[in-house]
Amino acid sequence: MISQQIQLENVHVWDFAWFACGAAVLLWILKRMLDEIISPLRKLPGPFMARFSRLWYLKQVWKGNFEQTNIALHRKYGPIVRITPNEYSIDDVEAVRNIYGHGTNFIKSPWYYASGRPGQSPSKDLFTDRDAKRHAANRRKVAALYSTTNLMKMEPAISECTDLLTERFLELAKSGAVVNMQHYLQCFAFDVIGLVTVGNRFGFLDNGQDKLDIFSDLHAYLRYCATVGIFSEWHRIVFKIFQLLSSKGMANMVKFTNNQIQERLAADDIEGKPTSNDDFLGRILAMHQEAPDKFSMENVFTVCLTNIGAGSDTTSVSLSAILHNLIVCPDSMRKLRAEIDEKARSAEISNPVTYQESLKLPYLQAVIKEGLRMHPATGLPLGRVVPQGGATIAGSYFPEGTVVGINTWVAHSNKHVFGEDAEVFRPERWLESEERTARMERYHLAFGHGSRTCIGKNISLMEISKLIPQLVRTFDFALANSGEKLETDNVWFVKQKNFYCKVAVRSK
Numbered sequence: 001m002i003s004q005q006i007q008l009e010n011v012h013v014w015d016f017a018w019f020a021c022g023a024a025v026l027l028w029i030l031k032r033m034l035d036e037i038i039s040p041l042r043k044l045p046g047p048f049m050a051r052f053s054r055l056w057y058l059k060q061v062w063k064g065n066f067e068q069t070n071i072a073l074h075r076k077y078g079p080i081v082r083i084t085p086n087e088y089s090i091d092d093v094e095a096v097r098n099i100y101g102h103g104t105n106f107i108k109s110p111w112y113y114a115s116g117r118p119g120q121s122p123s124k125d126l127f128t129d130r131d132a133k134r135h136a137a138n139r140r141k142v143a144a145l146y147s148t149t150n151l152m153k154m155e156p157a158i159s160e161c162t163d164l165l166t167e168r169f170l171e172l173a174k175s176g177a178v179v180n181m182q183h184y185l186q187c188f189a190f191d192v193i194g195l196v197t198v199g200n201r202f203g204f205l206d207n208g209q210d211k212l213d214i215f216s217d218l219h220a221y222l223r224y225c226a227t228v229g230i231f232s233e234w235h236r237i238v239f240k241i242f243q244l245l246s247s248k249g250m251a252n253m254v255k256f257t258n259n260q261i262q263e264r265l266a267a268d269d270i271e272g273k274p275t276s277n278d279d280f281l282g283r284i285l286a287m288h289q290e291a292p293d294k295f296s297m298e299n300v301f302t303v304c305l306t307n308i309g310a311g312s313d314t315t316s317v318s319l320s321a322i323l324h325n326l327i328v329c330p331d332s333m334r335k336l337r338a339e340i341d342e343k344a345r346s347a348e349i350s351n352p353v354t355y356q357e358s359l360k361l362p363y364l365q366a367v368i369k370e371g372l373r374m375h376p377a378t379g380l381p382l383g384r385v386v387p388q389g390g391a392t393i394a395g396s397y398f399p400e401g402t403v404v405g406i407n408t409w410v411a412h413s414n415k416h417v418f419g420e421d422a423e424v425f426r427p428e429r430w431l432e433s434e435e436r437t438a439r440m441e442r443y444h445l446a447f448g449h450g451s452r453t454c455i456g457k458n459i460s461l462m463e464i465s466k467l468i469p470q471l472v473r474t475f476d477f478a479l480a481n482s483g484e485k486l487e488t489d490n491v492w493f494v495k496q497k498n499f500y501c502k503v504a505v506r507s508k
């Protein structure tokens with residue numbers, strides 16, 4: 001009798017729980033519908049489900065090809081597309097200055113929060129800091145480290161890694177092995193950024209192996225940032241689970257960076273005397289030494305780690321994009337080689353090409369711009385929050401607090417700006433008319449724009465400008481899977497998955 005009563009009570013409790021959940025869901029749906037009906041933005045187009053929940057966007061990003069979905073959405077709906085109840089993807093060249101330009105008050109969207117460590121003071125990391133004033137002050141502190149004068153001091157490091165990659169490819173050419181090109185270019189990018197930042201390579205170029213699983217763990221971490229960023233209020237909790245499941249390689253990256261800093265400190269006896277080294281790490285340690293209260297050791301570590309995290313995959317994706325396009329467009333490859341060979345014959349370029357020399361190779365520079373246009377590294381909208389007072393973008397008024405952003409892939413496929421053949425790799429478009437080039441430059445967002453533009457842009461451009469001519473003048477490349485479409489995975493960076501090649505010493 002008593003047990004029957006308990007069972008009956010349990011049934012009531014469960015009934016009540018189900019009823020409460022159902023009512024909560026119903027109320028939430030009603031509230032979303034009401035919000036939608038009274039929203040001043042209700043007329044703006046987009047997928048139906050995106051009006052009600054961020055889950056639609058999460059699902060699309062999880063699939064790993066949002067850059068293509070995003071382009072298709074703009075082709076269907078026009079310059080404004082709603083991608084979550086409060087977020088809009090924009091395709092309008094005039095909007096670039098409004099949203100990202102210097103002096104605008106659009107701060108980074110909450111999505112960026114998930115790219116940092118929860119609980120960590122955001123002042124430590126330039127990329128994720130959402131506070132515009134603090135970001136500007138911190139950026140000013142380190143800007144000189146990325147200046148043209150310092151850039152030139154980095155060139156020998158890039159030449160060293162260019163030589164090492166050439167050696168590896170000569171071996172692979174001899175063995176006839178199929179090369180995972182994206183992987184090798186990632187080895188190159190990681191070793192360069194290690195050498196440039198902390199004065200030491202990771203060692204990937206010694207044998208092309210990633211024994212510490214750094215690449216795969218960085219990939220998993222990027223997928224985490226891309227997806228959890230959509231529900232960034234959950235970052236604090238989800239991050240703990242993620243740490244338990246993953247990040248061995250990330251821990252190795254952190255360890256490598258920390259060890260290099262500690263070794264330099266020990267060698268330089270930084271506590272007592274100024275550091276003797278005039279490289280990136282030496283200068284940043286000197287900054288700490290001059291004003292430890294303004295520039296802590298944590299700042300030193302974070303700047304170095306950010307360089308490595310932000311400057312490795314981005315560069316390898318870009319290098320892969322340029323090389324892949326050259327391989328599948330033999331006409332462009334032929335023209336580039338003709339330019340390089342002619343300059344080599346007239347002794348106007350060295351071996352490897354210096355950065356200054358590379359800037360005087362117009363076709364090479366057009367190839368680089370076009371490669372970065374066809375396949376920019378970042379593949380999600382660069383979200384920004386509309387400031388107080390609201391803003392008119394692409395002809396529509398957005399109230400304060402709305403998130404708006406331009407996806408580089410969407411911008412770069414805009415046919416009004418880049419022409420009807422925007423889907424084609426055609427470096428010549430950058431060499432046809434100054435006026436047209438200037439217009440295209442305004443919508444070339446591979447490195448972002450304005451106050452949050454990429455701080456390492458010139459380091460990468462130097463890497464690309466030196467490595468690409470070296471590779472194409474030395475080797476012939478043949479796709480191992482010609483005819484197969486290039487597959488990619490968009491985890492914020494749009495990484496090539498099946499860029500397999502045979503490498504041979506160039507037949508002249």
Ligand code: HEM
Pocket residue numbers: 126127128139193306307308310311312314315318376377378382383445446447448449451452453454455456457459460461
């Ligand atoms: C081809 C290579 C690269 C590409 C395509 C690239 C792309 C970008 C883009 C698009 C942004 C803006 C992101 C946004 O607005 O949300 C950015 C920011 C940033 N990049 Fe790069 N990047 C590259 C290489 C590098 C390198 C080599 C470094 C460091 C040495 C670096 C460090 C940073 C940092 C610190 C930021 C944040 C800047 C700020 O908010 O003030 N990047 N990058």
